[in-house]
Amino acid sequence: MIRRPIASTTRIILGLLSVALMLASYSWLSYRQHQKNPKDTTIPNWSQLSEGVQRSIQWNERLEDRWITDDAAATLTRLFAGLGLAVVGSCVLGIAMGCSQSVEAFLAPPLSFLAKVPATAVIAVFMALVGLGMKMYLTMIVFGILPSMAITVYQSVKTFPDELQYKAYTLGASHMEVVCNVIFPYVLPKLLEATRLMIGPAMVYLIAAEMLFGDVGFGYRIRIQSKLLNMGVVYPYLALLAGFGFLMDSLLKTLQKKIAPWFDAQH
Amino acid sequence: MPNTDTPMTTVASQPNIALECRSLSHWFGSKRVLHDIHLTIQRGQFVSLVGPSGCGKSTLLRAIVGTHLPNEGVVQVHAKEASIPPSPVKGPGRDRGIVYQHYSLFPFLTALENVAIGLKLDQTTLTDRLFRWGYWKKTRKGHLEEAAAMLERVKLKDAMHLYPHEMSGGMRQRVAIAQALVMKPEIILLDEPFGALDEATREELQKALLELYEENQQAKAAGELPDYTLIIVTHELNEAIYVGDRLIGLSQYWGWKGEGHSALPGASIVYDQPTPIFEPNSVRDFEIFEHQRAAVRQEVFHPKHLQPRIDPDSNTHP
Numbered sequence: 138m139i140r141r142p143i144a145s146t147t148r149i150i151l152g153l154l155s156v157a158l159m160l161a162s163y164s165w166l167s168y169r170q171h172q173k174n175p176k177d178t179t180i181p182n183w184s185q186l187s188e189g190v191q192r193s194i195q196w197n198e199r200l201e202d203r204w205i206t207d208d209a210a211a212t213l214t215r216l217f218a219g220l221g222l223a224v225v226g227s228c229v230l231g232i233a234m235g236c237s238q239s240v241e242a243f244l245a246p247p248l249s250f251l252a253k254v255p256a257t258a259v260i261a262v263f264m265a266l267v268g269l270g271m272k273m274y275l276t277m278i279v280f281g282i283l284p285s286m287a288i289t290v291y292q293s294v295k296t297f298p299d300e301l302q303y304k305a306y307t308l309g310a311s312h313m314e315v316v317c318n319v320i321f322p323y324v325l326p327k328l329l330e331a332t333r334l335m336i337g338p339a340m341v342y343l344i345a346a347e348m349l350f351g352d353v354g355f356g357y358r359i360r361i362q363s364k365l366l367n368m369g370v371v372y373p374y375l376a377l378l379a380g381f382g383f384l385m386d387s388l389l390k391t392l393q394k395k396i397a398p399w400f401d402a403q404h
Numbered sequence: 405m406p407n408t409d410t411p412m413t414t415v416a417s418q419p420n421i422a423l424e425c426r427s428l429s430h431w432f433g434s435k436r437v438l439h440d441i442h443l444t445i446q447r448g449q450f451v452s453l454v455g456p457s458g459c460g461k462s463t464l465l466r467a468i469v470g471t472h473l474p475n476e477g478v479v480q481v482h483a484k485e486a487s488i489p490p491s492p493v494k495g496p497g498r499d500r501g502i503v504y505q506h507y508s509l510f511p512f513l514t515a516l517e518n519v520a521i522g523l524k525l526d527q528t529t530l531t532d533r534l535f536r537w538g539y540w541k542k543t544r545k546g547h548l549e550e551a552a553a554m555l556e557r558v559k560l561k562d563a564m565h566l567y568p569h570e571m572s573g574g575m576r577q578r579v580a581i582a583q584a585l586v587m588k589p590e591i592i593l594l595d596e597p598f599g600a601l602d603e604a605t606r607e608e609l610q611k612a613l614l615e616l617y618e619e620n621q622q623a624k625a626a627g628e629l630p631d632y633t634l635i636i637v638t639h640e641l642n643e644a645i646y647v648g649d650r651l652i653g654l655s656q657y658w659g660w661k662g663e664g665h666s667a668l669p670g671a672s673i674v675y676d677q678p679t680p681i682f683e684p685n686s687v688r689d690f691e692i693f694e695h696q697r698a699a700v701r702q703e704v705f706h707p708k709h710l711q712p713r714i715d716p717d718s719n720t721h722p
Contacts, residue, residue, distance in 0.1 A: 298506075298507040300506065300507040301507050301510060303469060303471045304504070304508075304510075304583075305525065306495065306497065306498075307496050307498060307500055307502050307589070308522035308526060308583070309497075309498035309525045309526030309527075309587070310525040311529075311530075313530055314529075317530060318525065322513075323510075323511070323512060397512065399511050399512055399567040399569055400512075
């Protein structure tokens with residue numbers, strides 16, 4: 138029989154086993170590499186990795202910087218500013234499109250077109266249009282994720298049953314109240330879900346832009362340290378990015394459960 | 405042709421009337437759906453609307469709710485005070501409550517919030533809620549208390565904090581009725597409200613409506629205007645006769661040739677009779693109205709039984 142249930146202890150043991158296996162293979166790979174070339178930094182051993190972590194978190198007197206905090210502050214500010222803009226913008230556009238057929242006719246074609254253009258490919262155009270710096274990163278994230286988020290919100294508004302709209306009017310709602318008190322709460326969990334799914338792409342676009350044009354930030358650091366073959370710094374950075382993505386994902390899931398406990402049961 | 409002798413608007417409301425349809429006709433392209441419907445519903449009446457499928461029951465109900473206005477004619481809602489002029493229906497409004505079969509509740513609100521939202525939308529504005537926090541907090545407390553009292557009336561005190569997806573179909577329809585009742589509309593429209601429920605739940609809800617009717621009778625006995633007027637659209641004849649006190653049959657099978665039409669001009673009212681009144685606690689015995697059921701089947705539902713429609717000026721049931 139397929140999908141036969143297993144005991145939860147078995148599940149935990151299997152999970153731990155896979156992680157252990159991954160770490161063990163890495164150690165073995167690194168060991169083999171260091172036998173061939175004791176100075177190798179492409180597959181650093183555990184002590185090299187710990188040196189890399191040290192280097193990232195210590196205060197550098199000469200350059201007056203601390204990589205990890207400087208990079209995190211820069212990247213997170215850009216990411217959250219970009220995400221914030223995209224979430225607010227897609228919510229407004231998506232609801233407007235779902236509520237007004239004129240807005241729908243006007244915006245749906247360009248948005249569905251833009252949603253298909255990979256933002257990374259347009260990066261040179263952005264540079265020419267908005268220049269470098271914060272504006273560039275924001276444009277990159279917003280351009281990359283807003284169109285598809287707006288379309289998600291718009292399609293969610295379209296599934297809103299007419300009966301509920303009519304009912305709201307019989308309960309004395311104004312047009313604006315239907316939008317704010319009925320449509321908005323209805324699409325809110327969908328918006329949160331779209332945000333959760335778009336954090337990954339947003340990071341891809343941001344890191345790509347940082348790699349090309351940044352002077353601080355995760356993308357910049359990873360590019361420079363990769364060039365220097367300092368993988369002892371790069372790998373911990375990657376682990377940190379994965380951890381951050383994981384954290385955001387579970388935070389948004391928790392938030393969604395808390396503010397829209399009704400949503401899961403609907404689907 | 406629509407009856408042009410009747411005036412289209414009246415200056416003062418007639419408190420004993422809840423709603424009036426005058427010369428209402430509707431068509432979709434070349435498909436004629438409703439023909440010259442005249443219907444006056446007295447305050448306190450429980451009107452059951454039945455008819456064969458495709459007869460335009462839904463079209464008539466939509467015209468009354470105001471979501472899809474008729475091509476011709478007017479629907480007017482009368483107020484309880486004669487000084488207020490009756491308002492012509494131009495769209496869905498708070499003077500008419502509606503209970504749908506599906507999507508009857510807002511899925512993102514609990515039972516209590518679903519009942520209170522009408523009070524919130526009707527009595528406060530977005531500006532109040534955003535900028536007058538103190539006022540809104542106080543008002544909201546009152547609304548929640550009123551909603552809780554209403555839920556207690558429909559016997560859902562213990563389900564107040566459940567979301568619609570956590571409730572049974574019967575509970576949801578109870579909340580939907582409470583949601584409409586709390587607004588004290590001039591008339592409540594129920595569109596196949598119990599169609600998706602099992603027989604036992606259906607009976608409970610029918611009895612809940614009969615309790616409202618009983619309150620109406622008490623108010624009338626005390627010389628007051630009754631509080632609840634409703635139209636229930638149903639495909640179940642037993643339900644129509646049991647819940648209502650007046651049965652309206654809308655049908656496309658009527659003697660339109662006798663009025664000189666060369667093609668069906670649309671469905672019209674062919675049956676309009678009082679039905680026996682039941683008390684909520686009495687035994688629900690459908691055998692009692694076997695005779696009326698047979699008559700309705702013949703006059704409203706039978707494609708071969710063509711008779712003149714009900715005279716528009718006489719179907720007011722004073």
